[in-house]
Amino acid sequence: EAGVTQFPSHSVIEKGQTVTLRCDPISGHDNLYWYRRVMGKEIKFLLHFVKESKQDESGMPNNRFLAERTGGTYSTLKVQPAELEDSGVYFCASSPRISGGELFFGEGSRLTVL
């Protein structure tokens, strides 16, 4: 079974540019989460989809971040325009509708904003 896949694995952009991160969850997983780890800090929750609906987006830092999950399959997270403080590792995780609590993580997308 394929795990959660994320693309790209690493992106280097300049301040003011746009980046789109993609996450393909495990097939059949209704729940999809985005998290972010900034250097030296904790892994912070960004938002949670249940199928195509945003269940909770309380962790999104500001309106420069836009997440979508069209059709309830893969998800994208767009940062526009990127700022220096957006640098970090963006993790995607998924879980089944009825979950025992375990989240299945992707390998992360490392974003470097210069």
Added chain:
Amino acid sequence: AQRVTQPEKLLSVFKGAPVELKCNYSYSGSPELFWYVQYSRQRLQLLLRHISRESIKGFTADLNKGETSFHLKKPFAQEEDSAMYYCALGPLSGSARQLTFGSGTQLTVLP
């Protein structure tokens, strides 16, 4: 507000020595506590959860509600235990399993 605190960013022990990774939390209600681990060049994965009360790879963790702690312990560390360990908490039940993570402890087991 819910919070997970891991006071040690780095922890080094010698092979065969006991190891304890500390985790304290604050949460209003009944949380479920987890330990996740990220080995070098691998993805973050679940190590154990408190409700399972099981030992995984020799690790155990006991939830102490009085001290609001969930420390991870292993009596004899192995070199392959070297990894980044994250303590996390979430709601005890429900379909929304948004987790709150600590900042992680990098464990290095020396030969």
